[in-house]
Amino acid sequence: MSWKSAIDSLLEATVLASFTRVGYALRSRLFDWRPLTAYDLRGHTIVLTGATSGIGLAAARELAAMGATLILVARDADKAERLAHALDRVHAAGSVSFEVADLADLEQVRSACERIARRHTRIDVLIHNAGALFNERRTTADGTEASCQIMLVAPFLMTALLHEPLRAASPGRVLTMSSGGMYTAPLTVTGLEMPAADYSGVRQYARVKRAQVVLNELWANRFPSADIVFHALHPGWVDTPGISGALPGFSRLLGPLLRTPQQGADTLAWLAADPVAARSSGRFWHDRAARATHRLASTRESDAAETRAALWQWCVVRSGIDVAD
Numbered sequence: 072m073s074w075k076s077a078i079d080s081l082l083e084a085t086v087l088a089s090f091t092r093v094g095y096a097l098r099s100r101l102f103d104w105r106p107l108t109a110y111d112l113r114g115h116t117i118v119l120t121g122a123t124s125g126i127g128l129a130a131a132r133e134l135a136a137m138g139a140t141l142i143l144v145a146r147d148a149d150k151a152e153r154l155a156h157a158l159d160r161v162h163a164a165g166s167v168s169f170e171v172a173d174l175a176d177l178e179q180v181r182s183a184c185e186r187i188a189r190r191h192t193r194i195d196v197l198i199h200n201a202g203a204l205f206n207e208r209r210t211t212a213d214g215t216e217a218s219c220q221i222m223l224v225a226p227f228l229m230t231a232l233l234h235e236p237l238r239a240a241s242p243g244r245v246l247t248m249s250s251g252g253m254y255t256a257p258l259t260v261t262g263l264e265m266p267a268a269d270y271s272g273v274r275q276y277a278r279v280k281r282a283q284v285v286l287n288e289l290w291a292n293r294f295p296s297a298d299i300v301f302h303a304l305h306p307g308w309v310d311t312p313g314i315s316g317a318l319p320g321f322s323r324l325l326g327p328l329l330r331t332p333q334q335g336a337d338t339l340a341w342l343a344a345d346p347v348a349a350r351s352s353g354r355f356w357h358d359r360a361a362r363a364t365h366r367l368a369s370t371r372e373s374d375a376a377e378t379r380a381a382l383w384q385w386c387v388v389r390s391g392i393d394v395a396d
Contacts, residue, residue, distance in 0.1 A: 110344035113138035121201030125311035129336035138164035146173035174225035184232035253280035257373030291353025309335035
């Protein structure tokens with residue numbers, strides 16, 4: 072192990088240093104990261120959810136600056152339109168458009184994907200960035216707990232509906248923004264949707280984020296990497312409106328150490344642009360390096376083959392779609 076790798080491993084072991092802006096600052100200098108401005112994504116089509124605030128907004132700005140043909144998927148048409156026009160004015164090399172879809176409504180998701188697929192026979196990158204942490208249990212009109220639908224079912228449906236244009240990119244890339252909070256959660260399907268009586272937004276969020284990482288690996292096992300590659304990642308602890316609203320105490324405690332949205336979006340934009348992402352599939356990333364998916368023996372023990380199979384089937388049933396490999 073090189074001395075640089077040793078320092079990186081030490082950072083990763085400490086969690087606090089790794090997940091905060093300390094880890095970002097040290098790693099970016101230690102490994103002399105290539106600036107995102109050095110990448111050219113002209114001619115590359117990217118679909119991005121959750122782009123109107125926080126990490127998604129920072130990622131949209133970075134990808135537009137690289138010249139990508141960027142399609143924003145958002146539930147708020149006014150915000151999406153303003154953002155698309157603003158990015159288009161600043162970054163003339165690419166183009167930015169938007170589709171309106173609330174991920175809590177699967178019919179809207181289907182319609183948006185159909186419109187995207189009609190206009191784009193090739194999609195280079197599909198980014199599942201939209202997230203939700205609710206302090207009280209919510210159920211969608213489709214009958215699924217809201218955070219499960221927004222972060223699992225809707226992305227599953229989008230991936231299934233857009234897999235042909237993704238394959239046309241040879242390989243297309245599917246990137247899922249997870250969270251370091253998933254390290255605390257076991258894989259569960261029977262307990263994936265917490266009942267109202269026991270509901271904890273933080274624990275619900277962590278369970279869904281764990282399921283995202285496993286689902287990323289299941290997709291990778293299903294498709295050859297020559298067609299589509301799948302990667303999940305976590306951004307560290309980032310100062311976003313979502314976190315400050317849902318976890319105000321956490322934000323106050325770690326305020327000066329929290330990463331900026333731009334720092335949180337760095338690895339996401341890098342995976343969308345750098346050739347390294349096309350050389351593997353099914354990995355979990357943080358700060359431009361592949362990381363372990365378990366830190367606790369209890370979560371590792373929960374990650375059994377039969378539970379993984381049940382998760383896939385749960386997504387098939389809830390989304391109403393399956394994909395042949």
